[in-house]
Amino acid sequence: MGITKKEIFSPTQNELATFAKVLGHPARIAILEYLFKLDSCVCGDLVNEIGLAQPTISQHLKELKTLGLIQGNVEGTSVCYCIHKENWKAMKTMLSEFLNHDSTNMATCC
Amino acid sequence: MGITKKEIFSPTQNELATFAKVLGHPARIAILEYLFKLDSCVCGDLVNEIGLAQPTISQHLKELKTLGLIQGNVEGTSVCYCIHKENWKAMKTMLSEFLNHDSTNMATCC
DNA sequence: TATTTTAATCGTAATATTGCAATGAATACT
DNA sequence: AGTATTCATTGCAATATTACGATTAAAATA
Numbered sequence: 671m672g673i674t675k676k677e678i679f680s681p682t683q684n685e686l687a688t689f690a691k692v693l694g695h696p697a698r699i700a701i702l703e704y705l706f707k708l709d710s711c712v713c714g715d716l717v718n719e720i721g722l723a724q725p726t727i728s729q730h731l732k733e734l735k736t737l738g739l740i741q742g743n744v745e746g747t748s749v750c751y752c753i754h755k756e757n758w759k760a761m762k763t764m765l766s767e768f769l770n771h772d773s774t775n776m777a778t779c780c
Numbered sequence: 781m782g783i784t785k786k787e788i789f790s791p792t793q794n795e796l797a798t799f800a801k802v803l804g805h806p807a808r809i810a811i812l813e814y815l816f817k818l819d820s821c822v823c824g825d826l827v828n829e830i831g832l833a834q835p836t837i838s839q840h841l842k843e844l845k846t847l848g849l850i851q852g853n854v855e856g857t858s859v860c861y862c863i864h865k866e867n868w869k870a871m872k873t874m875l876s877e878f879l880n881h882d883s884t885n886m887a888t889c890c
Numbered sequence: 891t892a893t894t895t896t897a898a899t900c901g902t903a904a905t906a907t908t909g910c911a912a913t914g915a916a917t918a919c920t
Numbered sequence: 921a922g923t924a925t926t927c928a929t930t931g932c933a934a935t936a937t938t939a940c941g942a943t944t945a946a947a948a949t950a
Contacts, residue, residue, distance in 0.1 A: 671939045672905030678831045679806035683813070691804030695908085696789035696797040699878070703793070706881040713927055721788045723910050728928055730908095747917050747926045762879040768809070769872040771816040781909050782935030805938085823897055833940050838898060840938095857896045857947050 686768055689761045692737050697722055697730050705740065705753050712748040796878055799871045802847050807832055807840050815850065815863050822858040 676684050692698060700720050705711050713731065717724045731751060734740045738757040742749045786794050802808060810830050815821050823841065827834050841861060844850045848867040852859045 671903065672907090672937050674805060674807075674906090674938065675832065676806060679810055683806040683809045686809050687804050687806040690800045690809075693878075694797050694801030694804045695784065696786060696793040697784075697908090699793045699796050699800075700789055703878075703881075714925090717927095722785065722908095724927070725911080725929080726909050732928085744916085744927095747924090749927065765879060766876065768803075768813075769875060771813075781933065782907050782937090784908065784936090807938090824895090827897095832938095834897070835899080835941080836939050842898085854897095854946085857894090859897065 682764075686764060688737065689765060692733055692739065695730070697726070698734060701727070701730060701734065702739070702753070705751065711751045712745075713751065714748065716751075792874075796874060798847065799875060802843055802849065805840070807836070808844060811837070811840060811844065812849070812863070815861065821861045822855075823861065824858065826861075 679687075693702075697720060701716060704716060704719055713724070713727060716727050716731075720727060722730075731740065731742070735742060735751075738754055739761065740751050741754045742751040744750075789797075803812075807830060811826060814826060814829055823834070823837060826837050826841075830837060832840075841850065841852070845852060845861075848864055849871065850861050851864045852861040854860075
C-alpha cells in the first residue's frame with residue numbers, strides 16, 4: 671500500500687524512523703554535509719554544489735526544515751540556510767542511543 | 781520520478797543514506813530492538829510482537845538481511861534471526877561519524 | 891505418506907518519493 | 921517602472937515502498 675502503519679508502533683520508534691528516513695537520501699546527506707562545511711548557505715550554492723534541479727533541492731530543503739534539522743532566513747533575494755544546532759543534537763542523542771545497543775554480550779545463536 | 785540519482789553522489793554519501801533508509805521504518809526499528817532484547821529470534825515471534833502480517837515482516841527482514849544488519853539460520857521449520865554484530869558496528873561507526881559533525885563553533889548566520 | 895508448521899515468494903493494490911519544467915512571489919538593480 | 925535574480929510552489933510522470941492474501945517450499949510430526 672505504501673502507507674506505514676504508524677499507529678502500531680511506539681512514539682519513540684516512529685520518531686527514530688522519521689529521523690532516519692530524512693537521512694535516507696544522499697542529496698539530503700550532501701546538503702547537511704555542505705552546511706556543516708560552511709557557516710552559512712543559500713539554495714543557489716546547493717544547486718551548483720549538488721547537481722540536482724533547483725526545485726528538487728528546494729524540496730529536500732523543505733523536508734529537512736519541516737523536521738527542524740535546518741533553519742532558513744530570508745536575506746534579500748537569497749535565503750540563508752544553516753543547521754539547527756539544538757535539534758541536530760537532539761536527533762544525534764536519539765539515534766546514538768539506538769545505535770549503541772550493546773550486542774557484545776549477546777549469545778551467538780546463528 | 782521516484783528514482784534516486786545515486787551517480788551524482790559519493791559512495792560514502794550513498795552508503796550513509798542506504799543505512800539510514802533501512803532504519804527509516806518503525807517496523808524495522810521494532811524488529812532490531814526486539815532482536816537486541818533477546819538472544820535469538822524466529823520470524824513467528826516477530827509477527828506476534830509487532831502486529832504486521834507475516835509476509836510484511838518477512839519483507840522487512842529481507843531488507844535488513846540484504847544490508848547485512850541481521851543474519852538468519854534455518855533451524856528446522858523455523859528461522860533463527862539475530863543481529864550481525866560486525867556489520868552493525870560498522871554502520872554505527874559510519875552513522876556516528878556523520879552525526880558527530882561539530883557545529884558548536886559554527887558562526888550563527890540565521 | 892499425509893498433515894502440520896513455519897517462513898519465503900508471488901501478485902497486486904494503494905500510497906509515497908523523487909525529479910523536473912513551468913510558473914509565481916519577493917527583493918535587488920538599472 | 922522595468923528587468924534580473926533567487927527561491928518556493930504547482931503539476932505531473934516515473935519509480936519505490938508498504939502491506940497483505942494466496943501460494944509455495946521445506947522440514948517436523950503423526
